[in-house]
Amino acid sequence: MKYQVNVEGGFTGLLREYSGEIGLGSSGVKDLLEAMESVSGERNQKLRDGLLYRITLKEGDDVYRADFYGPHLPKPIRDFIDRIKE
Numbered sequence: 001m002k003y004q005v006n007v008e009g010g011f012t013g014l015l016r017e018y019s020g021e022i023g024l025g026s027s028g029v030k031d032l033l034e035a036m037e038s039v040s041g042e043r044n045q046k047l048r049d050g051l052l053y054r055i056t057l058k059e060g061d062d063v064y065r066a067d068f069y070g071p072h073l074p075k076p077i078r079d080f081i082d083r084i085k086e
Contacts, residue, residue: 001029002058005081009051018084029059035074036066053077 004019024032036055053073057064068077 003080003084004056005084006054007051007081008054011050018081020084022084031076032057032080033059033064035076036064038074053081 001024002019002021004017007016007018008014036057051070053068053070055064055066055068055077066077068074073081
């Protein structure tokens with residue numbers, strides 16, 4: 001799966017970009033795509049990093065895009081970003 005993640009905003013306003021290709025199992029891809037389609041109405045006011053996460057995933061000919069603000073970043077997406085930052 002190819003990916004591109006742009007993280008912008010925060011105190012310094014610097015753009016961070018991560019892109020590449022990663023192997024995920026079929027369940028990992030499924031969890032990630034479900035998280036990208038989820039829009040949570042629940043607001044976590046304690047988490048305020050002021051960051052915008054723009055995520056683009058390519059699986060074959062399919063392209064998936066989603067934008068999340070820090071307080072609304074689903075756990076599978078957060079775990080994925082932690083993994084690609086290593």
